[in-house]
Amino acid sequence: MSAETTSLMKYLIINYRWVLVCFFLLPLSFLYNGYFAIRNWIFFKLSSAPKNHLKKVQSIQKQVQEWNKKGRKKKLCTARPGWQTMSFRRPAYKNTSHQIVVDLVDVLEINLDQRWVEVEPMVTMGQLTTVLNPLGWTIPVVPELDDLTVGGLVMGTGIESASHKHGLFQSICLSYEMVLGDGSVINCSENENSELFYSVPWSYGTLGILTATRIRLIPAKQFIKLKYHAVHGLDKICERFVEASSCSDNEFVEGILFGPDRAVVMTGNFTDKPEPDKINCIGKWYKPWFFKHVEKKLNPYYKNDVEYLPLRDYYHRHTRSIFWEAQDIIPFGNNLLFRVLLGWLMPPKVSFLKLTQTETTKELYENHHVIQDILIPAKHLHKSIKMFHETLEVYPLWLCPFYLGQAPGMVHSKSGKSEMYVDVGVYGVPKVLDFKPEKSTRKIEKFAIDHDGYQMLYADTYTTKEEFRNMFDHKLYDKLRKKLNCEDTFPEVYEKVSRKARI
Ligand SMILES: Cc1cc2nc3c(=O)[nH]c(=O)nc-3n(C[C@H](O)[C@H](O)[C@H](O)COP(=O)(O)OP(=O)(O)OC[C@H]3O[C@@H](n4cnc5c(N)ncnc54)[C@H](O)[C@@H]3O)c2cc1C
Ligand SMILES: NC(=O)C1=CN([C@@H]2O[C@H](COP(=O)(O)OP(=O)(O)OC[C@H]3O[C@@H](n4cnc5c(N)ncnc54)[C@H](OP(=O)(O)O)[C@@H]3O)[C@@H](O)[C@H]2O)C=CC1
Ligand SMILES: CC(C)=CCC[C@@H](C)[C@H]1CC[C@H]2C3=C(CC[C@]12C)[C@@]1(C)CC[C@H](O)C[C@@H]1CC3
Numbered sequence: 037m038s039a040e041t042t043s044l045m046k047y048l049i050i051n052y053r054w055v056l057v058c059f060f061l062l063p064l065s066f067l068y069n070g071y072f073a074i075r076n077w078i079f080f081k082l083s084s085a086p087k088n089h090l091k092k093v094q095s096i097q098k099q100v101q102e103w104n105k106k107g108r109k110k111k112l113c114t115a116r117p118g119w120q121t122m123s124f125r126r127p128a129y130k131n132t133s134h135q136i137v138v139d140l141v142d143v144l145e146i147n148l149d150q151r152w153v154e155v156e157p158m159v160t161m162g163q164l165t166t167v168l169n170p171l172g173w174t175i176p177v178v179p180e181l182d183d184l185t186v187g188g189l190v191m192g193t194g195i196e197s198a199s200h201k202h203g204l205f206q207s208i209c210l211s212y213e214m215v216l217g218d219g220s221v222i223n224c225s226e227n228e229n230s231e232l233f234y235s236v237p238w239s240y241g242t243l244g245i246l247t248a249t250r251i252r253l254i255p256a257k258q259f260i261k262l263k264y265h266a267v268h269g270l271d272k273i274c275e276r277f278v279e280a281s282s283c284s285d286n287e288f289v290e291g292i293l294f295g296p297d298r299a300v301v302m303t304g305n306f307t308d309k310p311e312p313d314k315i316n317c318i319g320k321w322y323k324p325w326f327f328k329h330v331e332k333k334l335n336p337y338y339k340n341d342v343e344y345l346p347l348r349d350y351y352h353r354h355t356r357s358i359f360w361e362a363q364d365i366i367p368f369g370n371n372l373l374f375r376v377l378l379g380w381l382m383p384p385k386v387s388f389l390k391l392t393q394t395e396t397t398k399e400l401y402e403n404h405h406v407i408q409d410i411l412i413p414a415k416h417l418h419k420s421i422k423m424f425h426e427t428l429e430v431y432p433l434w435l436c437p438f439y440l441g442q443a444p445g446m447v448h449s450k451s452g453k454s455e456m457y458v459d460v461g462v463y464g465v466p467k468v469l470d471f472k473p474e475k476s477t478r479k480i481e482k483f484a485i486d487h488d489g490y491q492m493l494y495a496d497t498y499t500t501k502e503e504f505r506n507m508f509d510h511k512l513y514d515k516l517r518k519k520l521n522c523e524d525t526f527p528e529v530y531e532k533v534s535r536k537a538r539i
Contacts, residue, residue, distance in 0.1 A: 062381035085142035101219040110134040119391040123494040125538035157187025174256035176202035197290040199438035206237035214244035217525030238446040242526040257306035260350040264333040281437035291435030310344030319349030321379035325357035409492035414456040434461030450488035493533040
């Protein structure tokens with residue numbers, strides 16, 4: 037192909053990706069989701085899920101036992117296709133691993149007396165809210181994006197705007213059922229095999245295969261009363277955000293920084309008594325993208341600083357626009373006409389976007405786009421925002437507070453006492469002229485390490501193995517790896533998440 041043709045192709049792929057997305061990926065996403073909704077519903081009406089679970093776990097045990105009999109030639113990972121995982125990259129290690137089929141996609145039991153729900157690891161956040169919310173219950177932390185799986189959230193991490201109260205996703209899990217490298221099944225919780233229980237989070241499936249988990253339930257009301265606080269000036273923004281995060285009356289706290297000195301801090305509470313004229317069904321297909329709606333609150337003209345959002349609309353408020361990523365995929369996606377005509381098909385499935393992205397798209401995102409979540413003690417919030425501005429100048433920034441306790445494991449507060457942390461989510465095109473993926477990311481990683489912080493590992497990590505072990509506490513993890521003979525069974529976490537492990 038001539039150079040002119042190649043550059044024309046690249047131009048079209050980059051500037052007209054929306055054609056593929058709107059005419060193919062949106063309808064396909066709708067059909068795919070529709071199929072699974074019906075399939076789930078049938079399985080639950082038949083209440084077949086709980087009965088099948090034991091058989092499905094035995095099939096995993098059998099796969100592991102056969103792998104053992106054949107001499108444990110390759111290390112284990114799940115057979116979930118790499119294009120389906122909620123991260124920009126694909127796991128390269130799957131091609132050289134022994135893949136275990138983990139077909140565990142169901143909600144098993146809802147125990148309202150003891151207030152827990154038992155789910156299989158491939159259950160998604162969308163599935164769980166569909167099930168629980170109509171019953172008047174919820175899990176305390178509901179990570180955004182429908183397609184996040186419980187297994188991925190347990191083995192990696194999960195966060196949302198209730199995390200300042202309830203912690204990261206692993207803090208709401210009561211127990212895990214796992215198949216170990218020798219094919220045995222083990223249960224762990226705070227009171228049973230507790231060292232394994234605390235080692236599972238952030239272990240990325242390198243201690244065993246998760247087959248079920250019990251998650252705490254709390255009563256849910258049908259609306260969230262959401263207050264928008266427009267704040268100007270970085271000092272005031274940090275002060276207001278940290279104050280809101282520390283206020284126990286707030287059940288939900290979130291911030292969106294629209295520029296170095298302007299933000300909207302949002303505080304929310306459950307309610308069943310909405311003021312009718314202030315109900316905003318923000319999840320409706322024709323409604324503006326949530327972050328765009330929030331941005332308008334910066335304008336003093338928009339007086340309405342209190343709204344009532346239906347619960348599921350609130351939980352998935354960023355899903356339709358994939359936070360603010362959809363604007364780089366469908367630039368006119370927030371246009372009223374588009375929303376009215378095609379908004380009901382949004383969002384395109386992240387996995388389909390990943391499956392269909394060309395080398396050109398990938399290169400564009402690699403060199404001109406950042407997707408990172410850095411977890412920093414709240415006392416360093418001001419410094420971290422300035423660092424992000426100097427290093428990247430990407431806006432909006434997502435600010436999500438979370439309570440980080442002292443529990444042992446790879447991620448815990450490093451100050452000797454529980455403290456408030458903030459997830460600073462950076463998703464977008466850097467405006468700085470000297471952005472270089474590796475150099476800029478390593479600068480952010482160093483800032484995190486130097487300030488007792490962490491990096492979410494769905495994102496690219498350029499840390500060396502030594503820096504990685506410096507960021508994440510491997511003491512208990514190494515002990516369990518040895519105790520469970522994981523050395524020749526599962527790769528280490530670093531071998532699954534490092535930049536070299538993903539393509
Ligand atoms: C455990 C469970 C899992 C579910 N998972 C999904 C899902 O993933 N996707 C989806 O679209 N809908 C799911 N549902 C929703 C279900 O299909 C109903 O729409 C929802 O439970 C509303 O309940 P109901 O009041 O109509 O009565 P029913 O659903 O008939 O439930 C009455 C009671 O029976 C028990 N029960 C019902 N179904 C199950 C089951 N499958 N397993 C165990 N106990 C059950 C529960 O205690 C429930 O409260 C689930 C429901 C339950 C209880
Ligand atoms: N709001 C939020 O909190 C958000 C979080 N995220 C990120 O997305 C991630 C989840 O993505 P998702 O696609 O659901 O997960 P993935 O499929 O990406 O899985 C993440 C890791 O968990 C391992 N894993 C998953 N299921 C099992 C299991 N049953 N047994 C053993 N190991 C398992 C995978 O191992 P293997 O490679 O062997 O399959 C993989 O290493 C989270 O960790 C989080 O970092 C992204 C967006 C929002
Ligand atoms: C809230 C937290 C903790 C994280 C949110 C992360 C998400 C914004 C990203 C996780 C995976 C990302 C992918 C994309 C956009 C941003 C995420 C959803 C793409 C859809 C961007 C376009 C590419 O072509 C494919 C990407 C797949 C992963």
